[in-house]
Amino acid sequence: MSLPIRFIQARNGVVGYDVRDASNPDISYGFVWEHGGASRWVAEFPGDFAGAGSGIPGFTSRKTAGLFLYSYKKPEPSGRKG
Numbered sequence: 069m070s071l072p073i074r075f076i077q078a079r080n081g082v083v084g085y086d087v088r089d090a091s092n093p094d095i096s097y098g099f100v101w102e103h104g105g106a107s108r109w110v111a112e113f114p115g116d117f118a119g120a121g122s123g124i125p126g127f128t129s130r131k132t133a134g135l136f137l138y139s140y141k142k143p144e145p146s147g148r149k150g
Contacts, residue, residue, distance in 0.1 A: 073097060073138050075130060087134040098137040100130050109133040 074093070075085040084101030099112040101123075109127035111134070127133035 071131070071135070073134050075100070075134060085130060085134070087137050097134070097141060100127075100133040100137070102130070111137050113137065 070090065072090050073087050074090050076088055076093075078084050078086060078099070078101075084099055086099055087097040089095035089097070096114055098114050101110055101112070102108065103110050103125060108125075109130055109132070110123040110125045111127060112123045124133075124136070127136065
């Protein structure tokens, strides 16, 4: 069984992986990075960045963190008023 996501290793000295759609690599679901503590892997939604305090820690693997981001996409504003 293939995953609906793929992991692209970050560049420029950032440690972690960009979580991309397997069929359309232009779509990013966020970023996962390994933490040395008990939480192990941290998931960051798009637009967030490591160290900002917005990450969701506690994943046991890169795969589970990536699938979490895929499953719970960050809601986008609808643009509706009132």
